[in-house]
Amino acid sequence: MTAIIHPDFSDRKTLEKYSSAYTLSDMEIFIFPDLFYPLVLANIMSPVIWRWRDDPWFSEIQRKNFISRANRIKQYIIDNYIFNLDLETWGLTDKDRETARFSDFFDTGLLRQSNALFGYEGDRYYFSIDIRRHFGLDKYDSGIIPYWKTETVEAMTAFRHKEHYTTGAGECVSLAALYAAAMFIIGGVPLEKIFMMATPLHSQNYIDEKEGLLTNNRRIMTKNMWFNGTSLSGKARRALENEKVTIVSHITGHIHTVYEKATINREAYVNFADKLNAFVKSPLTPAVFINFLRFKSEYKCLFQYHYLRAGSSLYITLDKLFEYEHSSKASMNEDTRARLLGEVDNEEFSLEPVPGRIMLNDVEKFLKKHLNSDLITIEEKFIKNFPTEQMECLKRMFADIGVFTVTKPHLPPDDRQYVQEVYPELKVSDSRDEIIGKIKDLAATSEMALLSLYAYREMDLTDWRPFVKAAIERNPVSHIPLEGKTADEIFEVIGHLKNKSIYDSGRMAQPDEVWNFGRGDGAEKAFLMAGAVIHNDPAASVIITLQGDNVILDCYGREYHFVTSKGHTRKISINRGVYSSQ
Numbered sequence: 001m002t003a004i005i006h007p008d009f010s011d012r013k014t015l016e017k018y019s020s021a022y023t024l025s026d027m028e029i030f031i032f033p034d035l036f037y038p039l040v041l042a043n044i045m046s047p048v049i050w051r052w053r054d055d056p057w058f059s060e061i062q063r064k065n066f067i068s069r070a071n072r073i074k075q076y077i078i079d080n081y082i083f084n085l086d087l088e089t090w091g092l093t094d095k096d097r098e099t100a101r102f103s104d105f106f107d108t109g110l111l112r113q114s115n116a117l118f119g120y121e122g123d124r125y126y127f128s129i130d131i132r133r134h135f136g137l138d139k140y141d142s143g144i145i146p147y148w149k150t151e152t153v154e155a156m157t158a159f160r161h162k163e164h165y166t167t168g169a170g171e172c173v174s175l176a177a178l179y180a181a182a183m184f185i186i187g188g189v190p191l192e193k194i195f196m197m198a199t200p201l202h203s204q205n206y207i208d209e210k211e212g213l214l215t216n217n218r219r220i221m222t223k224n225m226w227f228n229g230t231s232l233s234g235k236a237r238r239a240l241e242n243e244k245v246t247i248v249s250h251i252t253g254h255i256h257t258v259y260e261k262a263t264i265n266r267e268a269y270v271n272f273a274d275k276l277n278a279f280v281k282s283p284l285t286p287a288v289f290i291n292f293l294r295f296k297s298e299y300k301c302l303f304q305y306h307y308l309r310a311g312s313s314l315y316i317t318l319d320k321l322f323e324y325e326h327s328s329k330a331s332m333n334e335d336t337r338a339r340l341l342g343e344v345d346n347e348e349f350s351l352e353p354v355p356g357r358i359m360l361n362d363v364e365k366f367l368k369k370h371l372n373s374d375l376i377t378i379e380e381k382f383i384k385n386f387p388t389e390q391m392e393c394l395k396r397m398f399a400d401i402g403v404f405t406v407t408k409p410h411l412p413p414d415d416r417q418y419v420q421e422v423y424p425e426l427k428v429s430d431s432r433d434e435i436i437g438k439i440k441d442l443a444a445t446s447e448m449a450l451l452s453l454y455a456y457r458e459m460d461l462t463d464w465r466p467f468v469k470a471a472i473e474r475n476p477v478s479h480i481p482l483e484g485k486t487a488d489e490i491f492e493v494i495g496h497l498k499n500k501s502i503y504d505s506g507r508m509a510q511p512d513e514v515w516n517f518g519r520g521d522g523a524e525k526a527f528l529m530a531g532a533v534i535h536n537d538p539a540a541s542v543i544i545t546l547q548g549d550n551v552i553l554d555c556y557g558r559e560y561h562f563v564t565s566k567g568h569t570r571k572i573s574i575n576r577g578v579y580s581s582q
Contacts, residue, residue, distance in 0.1 A: 091476035229291030280407035522562030
């Protein structure tokens with residue numbers, strides 16, 4: 001068995017970090033950015049995504065080009081996982097409780113840079129709709145916040161066992177980690193090309209391949225899609241347009257908006273920043289201009305289009321043409337414009353130019369001549385070439401064009417203290433067993449590798465105290481239905497849950513995963529019961545003994561027996577917030 005150097009858990013910060021590898025809430029990842037990429041590596045070690053390779057949907061996928069592979073992965077994720085961000089899944093906590101956890105080693109006021117529910121005010125959209133009402137928190141005291149946890153691929157997949165779900169599910173960080181692992185295992189994209197970005201309200205990935213690709217919740221965005229002017233793209237743009245990127249995480253390490261120390265390879269980070277900035281910037285081409293007008297509908301009223309039909313000159317307002325887009329597969333984009341115009345009824349056209357409207361045909365010719373000009377020059381020449389009574393509207397339009405064509409991501413500055421750390425060097429040609437072997441072998445010298453084993457739930461090679469701490473202190477969902485019940489009653493309720501773990505081999509679920517998905521191995525059920533007993537009576541003392549296929553939970557002088565197939569031999573003592581493991 002590989003020997004693991006266990007951290008010094010007498011240091012409270014270290015214990016909090018490693019226990020957070022099991023719960024991975026958004027605030028925990030903000031404070032411990034070292035946890036971000038280990039979840040990706042845990043998903044890569046998992047057998048779940050490797051089984052996708054056997055699905056006919058991915059047959060001969062390696063023969064396809066990059067975008068085709070990405071689209072295949074996207075569709076598989078859309079079909080099998082939904083976006084989930086409700087309050088019931090992982091329960092509620094409160095600001096004071098969470099900030100108290102970190103107050104000894106972190107300026108908890110900085111949490112406001114991480115989470116809107118702690119006071120962050122970055123994205124104007126969310127605050128215009130009242131963020132607490134948006135998330136359903138308006139019925140609670142203002143100190144109450146969701147305990148949103150990032151799910152492993154096992155937990156995401158297990159949602160199909162939860163009531164009212166027919167597929168897997170996950171929140172945005174979970175989907176980002178799922179995409180990163182899938183792009184590596186299924187898409188054959190090296191981890192060196194996958195960058196994870198966290199903002200206070202969102203998480204997404206940048207894939208440094210071809211012109212670049214963004215994964216955004218369940219969907220993907222190419223550079224062309226970024227500028228296509230659709231409402232879907234508008235939503236995808238919102239985080240980078242309005243929020244700070246608090247963390248960029250990579251196989252080589254991370255960089256954080258708050259911390260001076262960065263472990264990411266500096267050259268890799270600078271290259272990523274350049275590529276991302278190029279991805280979200282475009283010259284004002286005729287196609288981009290059309291997309292802009294689709295995106296900002298208030299400016300359509302400035303333009304009309306000249307159309308030759310059977311040798312006759314016809315004219316139509318642009319707002320009318322965009323109306324036809326809604327019921328057509330064609331659009332005003334150049335490649336399908338003729339088809340769209342062919343669908344327009346004759347009575348929609350005018351035989352004379354519409355007074356006061358600028359001719360779009362002339363604008364497109366103008367833009368083709370000025371492809372290499374900057375936007376200020378284009379605006380000056382545009383105003384001279386296309387005089388209009390709507391001059392103020394035209395100026396507002398160019399201001400909005402500037403925002404549309406150039407997004408400026410608020411990335412962590414690169415003037416950091418870069419500290420090189422050891423990380424697993426994984427290849428797309430590696431087998432799952434080879435990857436697991438590399439990570440295990442490196443765990444003694446690489447904290448990223450070691451944290452990956454904790455996030456992976458590798459119980460045979462990790463200290464159990466962080467797992468126990470997380471299980472007892474940060475699994476509130478099961479507390480409510482078991483609240484006020486005696487130990488006998490709790491044992492009876494848990495006994496009705498299916499005796500099957502969502503994790504393979506000796507890996508173990510946390511109590512709320514057991515409760516949410518209605519299933520768990522006997523060892524997992526014992527921790528679910530322990531958490532419920534201690535929640536009901538904080539002074540209670542619990543001992544859990546695992547031996548062979550038997551688990552014994554001892555509390556109040558009584559023994560409760562469970563059956564396990566995890567194969568662990570352990571004795572866990574839980575007493576007033578002190579956890580010991582033998």
